Amino acid sequence: MLAFVIRRVLQSLLVLLVVGAVAFSMFRFVGDPIDNMLGQERTQEDIDRLRGQLGLDQPFVVQYVKFLQGAVQGNFGVSYRQGRPVSDILMERAPATLELAAVSGVLAIGIGIALGVFTAIRRDGFAANAIMSLSLIGVSLPTFLIGILLIYLFSVELGWLPSFGRGETVRIGGWTTGFLTESGLKALILPSITLGLYQMTLIMRLVRSEMLEVLRQDYIRFARARGLRERAVNFRHALKNTLVPVITVTGLQLGSIIAFAIITETVFQWPGVGLLFINAIQFVDIPVMAAYLMLISVMFVGINLIVDLLYFAIDPRLRADKTAAH
Amino acid sequence: MKPVLSIRDLTVEIPTRHGILRPVSGVSYDIEAGEILGVVGESGAGKSMAGNAVIGLLSPPAHVARGEIHVNGTRIDQLKGDAMRRLRGKEIGMVFQDPLTSLNPLLRIGDQLTETMQAHLGIGQADAQRRAIAALEEVGIPGAAERVNSYPHEFSGGMRQRVVIALALCAEPSLIIADEPTTALDVSVQAQIIALLKRLCRERGTAVMLITHDMGVIAEAADRVAVMYAGQLAELGPVREVLTTPHHPYTHGLMGSTPLASKGKARLHQIPGAMPRLDALPDGCAFHPRCPHAVDACRADPGPRIDTGSARAACLFPLVQEGVA
Numbered sequence: 001m002l003a004f005v006i007r008r009v010l011q012s013l014l015v016l017l018v019v020g021a022v023a024f025s026m027f028r029f030v031g032d033p034i035d036n037m038l039g040q041e042r043t044q045e046d047i048d049r050l051r052g053q054l055g056l057d058q059p060f061v062v063q064y065v066k067f068l069q070g071a072v073q074g075n076f077g078v079s080y081r082q083g084r085p086v087s088d089i090l091m092e093r094a095p096a097t098l099e100l101a102a103v104s105g106v107l108a109i110g111i112g113i114a115l116g117v118f119t120a121i122r123r124d125g126f127a128a129n130a131i132m133s134l135s136l137i138g139v140s141l142p143t144f145l146i147g148i149l150l151i152y153l154f155s156v157e158l159g160w161l162p163s164f165g166r167g168e169t170v171r172i173g174g175w176t177t178g179f180l181t182e183s184g185l186k187a188l189i190l191p192s193i194t195l196g197l198y199q200m201t202l203i204m205r206l207v208r209s210e211m212l213e214v215l216r217q218d219y220i221r222f223a224r225a226r227g228l229r230e231r232a233v234n235f236r237h238a239l240k241n242t243l244v245p246v247i248t249v250t251g252l253q254l255g256s257i258i259a260f261a262i263i264t265e266t267v268f269q270w271p272g273v274g275l276l277f278i279n280a281i282q283f284v285d286i287p288v289m290a291a292y293l294m295l296i297s298v299m300f301v302g303i304n305l306i307v308d309l310l311y312f313a314i315d316p317r318l319r320a321d322k323t324a325a326h
Numbered sequence: 327m328k329p330v331l332s333i334r335d336l337t338v339e340i341p342t343r344h345g346i347l348r349p350v351s352g353v354s355y356d357i358e359a360g361e362i363l364g365v366v367g368e369s370g371a372g373k374s375m376a377g378n379a380v381i382g383l384l385s386p387p388a389h390v391a392r393g394e395i396h397v398n399g400t401r402i403d404q405l406k407g408d409a410m411r412r413l414r415g416k417e418i419g420m421v422f423q424d425p426l427t428s429l430n431p432l433l434r435i436g437d438q439l440t441e442t443m444q445a446h447l448g449i450g451q452a453d454a455q456r457r458a459i460a461a462l463e464e465v466g467i468p469g470a471a472e473r474v475n476s477y478p479h480e481f482s483g484g485m486r487q488r489v490v491i492a493l494a495l496c497a498e499p500s501l502i503i504a505d506e507p508t509t510a511l512d513v514s515v516q517a518q519i520i521a522l523l524k525r526l527c528r529e530r531g532t533a534v535m536l537i538t539h540d541m542g543v544i545a546e547a548a549d550r551v552a553v554m555y556a557g558q559l560a561e562l563g564p565v566r567e568v569l570t571t572p573h574h575p576y577t578h579g580l581m582g583s584t585p586l587a588s589k590g591k592a593r594l595h596q597i598p599g600a601m602p603r604l605d606a607l608p609d610g611c612a613f614h615p616r617c618p619h620a621v622d623a624c625r626a627d628p629g630p631r632i633d634t635g636s637a638r639a640a641c642l643f644p645l646v647q648e649g650v651a
Contacts, residue, residue, distance in 0.1 A: 217427060218422055218424060218427035218428050219427060219428055219429055219430040219431070221383065221422065222420070222422055222428045222429070222490070222493070223430065224383060224411075224414065225381055225383060225414055225415070225419075225420035225422075225494075226414065226415040226419075226420075226442045226445070226493060226494070226497075227411050227412060227413065227414035227415030227416055227442070227445055227446060227497070228411075228415075228441060228442065228445050229411065229445065230411075232441065232445070236433075236441070237430050237433070240432050240433075241430070241431070241432055314432065315431075315432060316431070316432065316477040316479070317431060317477070317479045
């Protein structure tokens with residue numbers, strides 16, 4: 001088990017290096033940050049001097065290695081736009097995104113699994129069919145449109161919920177949270193539904209199809225033949241067996257909740273890292289973009305590692321031949 | 327003494343777009359306590375369907391359309407939902423064909439045993455755990471006290487079928503439906519499993535419906551045998567008599583197509599043709615298109631029904647005087 005974890009961590013580091021290299025090779029096509037940093041009144045001399053200061057005159061490999069040298073010490077450079085250390089800016093913005101992602105994730109997993117199980121058990125019922133039809137909306141409507149529709153309905157027409165921002169936040173140490181104030185909680189509702197709806201419907205449809213598959217298995221028939229209660233058959237026997245494939249997809253979806261919070265954050269002007277990234281692209285703020293991409297890759301890689309470890313926790317067959325399997 | 331299982335005129339129907347199919351049609355038989363009734367027939371003859379009807383696990387739209395099922399004198403074919411669930415495992419146990427897929431791969435076998443006992447016997451966790459170990463010992467699992475914490479994949483096929491039998495018997499049902507319990511096993515293990523099933527049922531006085539297409543298993547284990555053909559009972563009688571002097575031409579054909587060492591290298595007899603599909607059953611006796619002795623009367627008259635004990639074979643012209651070819 002330990003050997004497996006170590007191997008996976010090494011693989012993960014390799015993935016991070018490649019992501020960084022790809023990112024750096026592409027930054028030069030985003031635009032020239034110098035244009036944005038110096039005003040109209042600039043000389044070629046100013047441009048060359050600043051370019052030299054920032055190290056932008058060097059080949060991207062050199063820039064990348066310098067970035068890595070700083071990154072391993074927790075130094076991601078200074079934002080071109082704000083003139084402050086990138087790590088400070090990220091730390092400031094990360095709580096907003098992480099709270100939003102956490103609420104969306106919990107909604108998506110909780111409601112997704114519950115509805116998936118329900119629609120599988122009552123698969124010919126009216127309610128189950130209605131939910132399945134409605135879920136097509138969640139799968140097919142683009143996120144920004146859902147966000148705009150929700151804002152129109154609940155903010156503009158009904159006036160129940162705020163249409164943008166985080167509301168009031170409370171500062172605890174280095175973390176700002178919106179969980180502790182009424183306006184903060186209210187502000188979370190629409191963005192988290194917008195962000196989690198697609199994942200929720202996806203998880204629901206996946207749980208449903210896996211569950212239908214499992215309910216056909218002999219061990220479910222045998223569990224019924226032993227006179228176990230329906231609840232025990234459905235949840236203890238069937239649901240547990242659907243979890244391995246569901247966890248794989250759910251893990252990746254959680255990663256994308258964080259990564260694709262960009263769109264939701266833009267629609268709701270949510271002060272998180274996604275909005276930060278969009279602004280950074282517009283300004284060609286290379287240190288911010290690089291740090292953001294690395295952060296997202298770390299999260300994806302970390303979630304994948306956790307998913308792999310969860311397999312072992314759920315499925316005893318993997319534990320038995322763990323050396324053979326990997 | 328009342329029979330443990332008593333089936334009268336059992337008919338299972340499946341409504342389809344092309345009409346109603348009857349995978350089981352007018353079947354009647356009893357099984358006494360401690361008795362093993364072998365149910366034989368080709369695939370699709372309705373033998374498993376009858377077993378599923380008894381334990382109330384027909385998959386919809388299949389349903390019991392006619393007839394009665396009594397277990398220990400109580401009529402059960404009309405029970406629904408939770409009332410039927412209480413009987414499953416407690417009164418009627420079931421052993422499935424494939425031990426590799428009958429056990430939940432993610433649960434320890436001890437947990438699967440204790441949950442079954444706790445669902446029926448109203449006992450505590452510690453008591454159930456003790457009984458689980460005893461149940462595993464009884465089916466011949468070595469080191470039961472440790473093995474109770476193992477997962478299904480840590481057992482061989484034969485051992486898993488022993489676990490399945492322990493599970494089916496752990497709430498002490500009075501009837502066991504064993505649906506092809508040895509078909510998926512190695513030949514060397516088959517005899518052990520049959521011997522185990524036989525011993526446990528003798529000791530406890532459990533009635534057994536042993537569904538199989540293997541005549542060898544029937545000869546080895548069963549007291550009486552019911553031969554099914556196209557959803558109907560073709561012949562019912564004590565196993566020795568049915569096997570040595572079959573009355574129904576179909577049984578005779580089945581016996582002729584079973585390889586026996588005593589017959590040497592003689593060519594195996596085949597029954598010409600195939601069992602009719604359920605949506606295209608012939609009039610009269612269902613077997614007449616394949617029967618070497620069929621006459622015009624067979625095309626109109628299905629022959630006597632086996633439900634009163636008066637007839638042994640559902641045939642107008644039983645082969646009473648003929649022995650096995």
